[in-house]
Amino acid sequence: MSSSLPGPAGLDFSRVGKDFVVNGRGRPVLTGIDLSVAAGEVIAVLGPSGCGKSTLLRMAGGLETTGEGSLSVDGRPVRRFEPRCAVVFQEPRLMPWRTLHRNVAFGLPRGVTGEQARTEVEHWLDVVGLRDFARHRPRQLSGGMAQRAALARALARRPGVLLLDEPFAALDALTRLRMQDLLVDVQRTAGTTVLLVTHDVDEALHLADRVVLLGVTGKAATIRSVIAVPGARPRDRADPVLAELRVELLAELGVGTPTVHGRTQP
Amino acid sequence: MSVPRGALGIVVPLALLGSWQLLAGSGVYSEAQLPPPGEVVAAFGELAGRGELWHHLAISTQRVLIGFAFGAGGGLALGALVGLSRAANAALSPTIQALRAVPSLAWVPLLLLWLGIGETPKIVLVAIGAFFPVYSTVSAALAHVDPQLVEVGRAYGRSGVRLIGTVLFPAATPSILSGLRLGLAQGWLFLVAAELIASSMGLGFLLIDSQNTGRTDVMLLAIVLLAALGKLSDTLLGLAGWRLLAARR
Numbered sequence: 001m002s003s004s005l006p007g008p009a010g011l012d013f014s015r016v017g018k019d020f021v022v023n024g025r026g027r028p029v030l031t032g033i034d035l036s037v038a039a040g041e042v043i044a045v046l047g048p049s050g051c052g053k054s055t056l057l058r059m060a061g062g063l064e065t066t067g068e069g070s071l072s073v074d075g076r077p078v079r080r081f082e083p084r085c086a087v088v089f090q091e092p093r094l095m096p097w098r099t100l101h102r103n104v105a106f107g108l109p110r111g112v113t114g115e116q117a118r119t120e121v122e123h124w125l126d127v128v129g130l131r132d133f134a135r136h137r138p139r140q141l142s143g144g145m146a147q148r149a150a151l152a153r154a155l156a157r158r159p160g161v162l163l164l165d166e167p168f169a170a171l172d173a174l175t176r177l178r179m180q181d182l183l184v185d186v187q188r189t190a191g192t193t194v195l196l197v198t199h200d201v202d203e204a205l206h207l208a209d210r211v212v213l214l215g216v217t218g219k220a221a222t223i224r225s226v227i228a229v230p231g232a233r234p235r236d237r238a239d240p241v242l243a244e245l246r247v248e249l250l251a252e253l254g255v256g257t258p259t260v261h262g263r264t265q266p
Numbered sequence: 267m268s269v270p271r272g273a274l275g276i277v278v279p280l281a282l283l284g285s286w287q288l289l290a291g292s293g294v295y296s297e298a299q300l301p302p303p304g305e306v307v308a309a310f311g312e313l314a315g316r317g318e319l320w321h322h323l324a325i326s327t328q329r330v331l332i333g334f335a336f337g338a339g340g341g342l343a344l345g346a347l348v349g350l351s352r353a354a355n356a357a358l359s360p361t362i363q364a365l366r367a368v369p370s371l372a373w374v375p376l377l378l379l380w381l382g383i384g385e386t387p388k389i390v391l392v393a394i395g396a397f398f399p400v401y402s403t404v405s406a407a408l409a410h411v412d413p414q415l416v417e418v419g420r421a422y423g424r425s426g427v428r429l430i431g432t433v434l435f436p437a438a439t440p441s442i443l444s445g446l447r448l449g450l451a452q453g454w455l456f457l458v459a460a461e462l463i464a465s466s467m468g469l470g471f472l473l474i475d476s477q478n479t480g481r482t483d484v485m486l487l488a489i490v491l492l493a494a495l496g497k498l499s500d501t502l503l504g505l506a507g508w509r510l511l512a513a514r515r
């Protein structure tokens with residue numbers, strides 16, 4: 001496993017912006033994104049729907065070209081379909097004709113074959129708790145299981161940066177909480193850098209070292225604030241400090257929270 | 267589950283056979299118009315006994331198999347090209363669609379003129395028949411593979427031939443298999459067209475010959491045999507496809 005273990009990578013956005021061309025006219029979506037993510041750090045990107053969170057993440061993975069500015073992984077510019085990043089999408093996007101084992105194997109780096117491939121796939125299936133489902137097809141799984149398989153596929157790539165685009169948004173509340181705890185474990189095991197896009201404030205506070213808040217100012221969205229979350233992971237969901245931050249973040253997102261506010265007032 | 271369903275499939279043919287027997291015996295049609303099933307069986311015995319029947323069956327089957335192999339092969343190749351490449355699609359698909367609009371029989375005089383009256387024109391006509399359904403299903407299936415899966419393939423480092431092999435073709439396989447079955451069915455259709463017009467052997471020839479000699483029993487026999495062969499070849503192809511889909515891991 002040593003050769004395919006590059007370790008966590010840093011991720012740098014420098015004056016990154018993006019315009020989409022719609023009906024022949026450029027439409028700015030993101031502008032002036034400056035962010036330095038340290039190797040091994042977990043960053044949550046929060047922002048209202050449609051503000052460009054996915055676009056930001058897709059640029060980091062090389063799924064979308066960088067419009068302006070520069071984006072680099074460990075100091076080297078992000079390429080088209082960047083091999084040092086692995087993406088988990090909002091939908092599991094598993095290949096329906098492959099078993100779970102073969103779906104996870106799809107994520108393996110190119111040189112990994114044979115016995116080593118089998119061991120690595122089994123390892124990641126184990127990590128996400130799907131060891132007993134290796135021979136199953138995606139259609140035989142629940143949404144949460146499919147998303148865990150997608151996570152295992154991404155981890156099998158041994159990415160320097162793991163890019164997660166609202167991976168738990170489509171799951172029921174309880175499954176989502178379990179998946180968040182799983183991600184904490186997995187991140188500790190793999191030690192990978194994580195960029196997690198979410199619109200769930202609690203999820204951001206539970207998982208991230210820092211929360212990046214995107215917001216639209218003028219025409220395009222940019223970083224409104226970056227908030228360091230105190231305390232080491234795994235965090236207590238009931239921590240009063242987090243509750244205060246939660247109110248703050250929700251207020252920034254334009255959501256009033258009178259009841260929570262009342263409760264947290266001393 | 268499969269036993270009662272299999273048994274159910276035989277009910278309608280048996281009922282048809284019974285009605286045929288009743289109708290033939292009722293005197294509504296003359297014996298020359300509608301011989302009873304027994305006579306068709308007798309005709310089968312007679313032709314089989316003379317060894318003639320096997321020649322007709324073998325030559326027709328051979329024409330379909332060879333023609334289908336070429337037509338389906340061409341349909342797969344061109345369908346893949348047009349389905350995978352936008353440039354090829356823009357350049358080729360209008361022409362192919364126009365050719366597709368030509369009714370099968372319109373090709374016959376031209377094929378006879380160019381290729382003579384041997385085996386070649388018949389095989390080419392079968393190939394033309396098999397080509398179009400395979401071409402259309404393959405090109406459409408490859409062009410419409412779920413773009414989200416294609417993006418996963420690219421995001422996980424697949425491109426070019428590896429993307430085609432790991433994502434595009436596997437995703438399109440079920441449609442490709444049904445396209446092949448449609449192509450085979452159309453191959454039989456075009457075979458009969460070819461043999462009706464210019465042939466001295468084969469089931470199509472048997473049909474036209476029995477008309478000329480007033481042997482309605484042989485005519486019905488040829489039709490029953492065409493149905494049986496068509497169904498048999500389709501079943502075999504479907505079975506092969508099913509095994510292929512079940513085997514992929």
Ligand SMILES: Nc1ncnc2c1ncn2[C@@H]1O[C@H](COP(=O)(O)OP(=O)(O)O)[C@@H](O)[C@H]1O
Pocket residue numbers: 020021022029047048049050051052053054055056
């Ligand atoms: N390929 C594209 N072409 C044109 N517009 C796009 C494209 N992708 C996203 N957009 C637009 O960019 C904006 C940001 O989209 P997205 O990054 O998906 O937002 P979020 O993930 O924050 O909900 C949206 O207004 C969306 O309509």
Ligand SMILES: [Mg+2]
Pocket residue numbers: 053054055166
């Ligand atoms: Mg999004």
